[in-house]
Amino acid sequence: MELLRPEATVLSLGERVLSFDREGRPYHYFRQGLTYKRALDGSLHLRYREGARRRRRLGEEEALAVYGEILGLAEAHLRDPERRAEVLRWTPEALWDPTPYRRAYPWPVSILPPDAYLSVVLQATTGCTWNRCAFCSFYQDRPFQKRSPSAFQEHVERVLELLGRGRLLRRGVFLGDGNALALGEPLLPLMETVQRTFPGEPVLGFLDLFTGMKKEVSWWARLGALGLRRVYLGLETGHAPLLALLNKPGHPREALSLVSALKEAGLSVGVILMVGAGGAAYAEAHRRESLWLLAELPLDREDVVYLSPFQEQPGTPYAALGLEGLPDLEAELAAWAEALRRMGLRVARYDIREFLY
Known part of the structure; x- marks a missing residue:
């Protein structure tokens, strides 16, 4: 059975389900308990269960074979002439080729919050303003740089070229890289470009505590008027000694004034905490003071x-x-989640291993 949606083409073949964007690129393939996902850079990722949940990135030979299988199934079962033309113009080699992605993203997208995986990522900056957190390896391959308005406009155009009609699958704009919202006044013309190019789309972005607390409510309201809707705050822990161990500047309690300012400006907030950071030695204080x-x-x-x-x-x-990890991280996550739900808070899992753009 083929499902022809405005934003996607879906083939349901019993134990096999294939999904293609409107550029004809497969982005999801389910086959007998195995889930394959294609990233925009052409890489193919396998998710499956073998007791625990497993994940791995396929090598070129294996990926090309799976892409060939997908295209063969589409050729045999896809009947709509327009959708057939979209899908069958591709070859396995073209689907694997990272060149179009690298034109749009010379520095790859390193990480996103889980509810932003289907956002359009626009890099107002590359790298991170701090980039010295003891636990982080996301931006070690690049210097921090901010894009000028002209460079950002060129970047936007290349991203749109990469996405093509695949943009129909995406909702909202994520402003990267690690701490784009720290830019201050140079951010405003970039936000205006986003507003012109993606009118009405919500804008999301990461923010660090030590930069954010320096901004007034009026600043956040100004960004809200340009489309900013949610700010993701890497709090990590409410336990000050652990935050210092992680080499993040500031004090956890500074989040009180920052979150108050963001809320007063009408923005929603995503507060990120790392369960298990500090291992067994910090577990009790980490959980207790974070919940407080x-x-x-x-x-x-x-x-x-x-x-x-x-x-x-x-x-x-x-x-x-060399800190000793927790003996049962999943149990610790469940305890945190239960406590937060009793407090009436919305809770979501954020597993960085699941990231795929």
């Missing part, structure tokens, strides 16, 4: 607390500390 702080924040049903299972990245200063 969250209870004081002026959050409502428009806001979300994201619980991220901590993933130690090899080669980082944090990994060199």
Whole structure:
């Protein structure tokens, strides 16, 4: 059975389901318990269960074989002439080719919040203003740079060229990289470009605590008038000694004034906490003081607390500390989530291993 949606083409073939964007590129393929997802850079990622949830990025030979299988199924079963033409103009090699992606994103998109995976990512900056967190390896491959209005306009045009009609699948704009909302006045012409190009689309972005607390309510209201709707705040923990260990500047309680300013400006907030950071040595204080702080924040049903299972990245200063991890991270996540729901807060899981753009 073929489902012809304005934004996608879906083939349902019993135990196989294939989904294509309106450029004809497959983005999801389910086959007998295996889920394949194609990223915009052409890479193919496999998700499956083998006891626990497993994930891996396919190598070129295996990916080309799966792309060939997908195209073969489309050729055999897709009947609508317009959709057939969209899909069958591709070859496995063209689907694998990262060149179009690299034209739009010379520095790749490193991470997004889970509810922004289908946003259009526009990099007002590349890298991170701080880039010294002990646990983070996302931006070690690039310097922090801000784009001029002309460079940003060129970037926007290349992103639109990459997406083509695949843009129909996407909702909202995520302003990257790691801390684009820290730019101050240079951000305004870039936001105006986004507003002109994506009228009415909500704009989302990351914000660090130590930069955000320097801004007044009027600044956030100004950005809200240009389309900003949600700010993701990497709080990580409410326990000050652990925050210092993670080498994040500032104090957790500074989030009180920042979140109050964001809410007064009419913005929604995503508060990110890393469950398991600090390992067994910090677990009790991390949970207790984080929950105390969250209870004081002026959050409502428009806001979300994201619980991220901590993933130690090899080669980082944090990994060199040799801290003992939690014996059961999933149980700890469940305890956090239950406590937050009892407080009336919205809770979502934020697993960085699931990221795919």
